[in-house]
Amino acid sequence: MASLKNIIQSAPMMRGALPIKAKSGNKITKVPNGPLIKKKGPFKGSTLKNGGSTPAWQRKEGKSESGGLNAKGRASYNKANPGKPGLKAPQPKGGPRKKSFCARMSGMKKKNTSAKTANDPNSRINKSLRKWNC
Numbered sequence: 001m002a003s004l005k006n007i008i009q010s011a012p013m014m015r016g017a018l019p020i021k022a023k024s025g026n027k028i029t030k031v032p033n034g035p036l037i038k039k040k041g042p043f044k045g046s047t048l049k050n051g052g053s054t055p056a057w058q059r060k061e062g063k064s065e066s067g068g069l070n071a072k073g074r075a076s077y078n079k080a081n082p083g084k085p086g087l088k089a090p091q092p093k094g095g096p097r098k099k100s101f102c103a104r105m106s107g108m109k110k111k112n113t114s115a116k117t118a119n120d121p122n123s124r125i126n127k128s129l130r131k132w133n134c
Contacts, residue, residue, distance in 0.1 A: 055080045067127025092133040102134035 055076040056062030062073025
């Protein structure tokens with residue numbers, strides 16, 4: 001039966017735990033994963049005046065009442081993600097973006113939502129589908 005010491009040494013590293021030494025033959029080697037360091041300070045793309053922790057696109061003030069993001073939410077997302085192409089407003093009149101969005105979100109609605117959310121006219125997914133005229 002394995003001893004308690006062997007069980008503890010063979011257990012996977014936990015977040016914030018110190019590196020333990022593992023025996024490999026007669027050599028003792030350090031486990032490569034050290035403790036995880038938590039970064040301090042405000043979120044890099046924060047739009048709050050006092051250095052808040054979340055950008056506007058993740059909060060209510062960046063979301064549109066009729067679904068999706070409003071101009072402030074799109075601006076804060078684009079600021080927080082400079083390497084990605086910018087978010088654009090909905091294209092409800094047609095075109096390839098509309099066709100792609102409607103196909104993708106309709107599939108998400110079928111697979112990833114509960115019956116209650118799918119039938120709720122005020123759910124975020126139904127609001128965004130309405131805004132795009134899907």
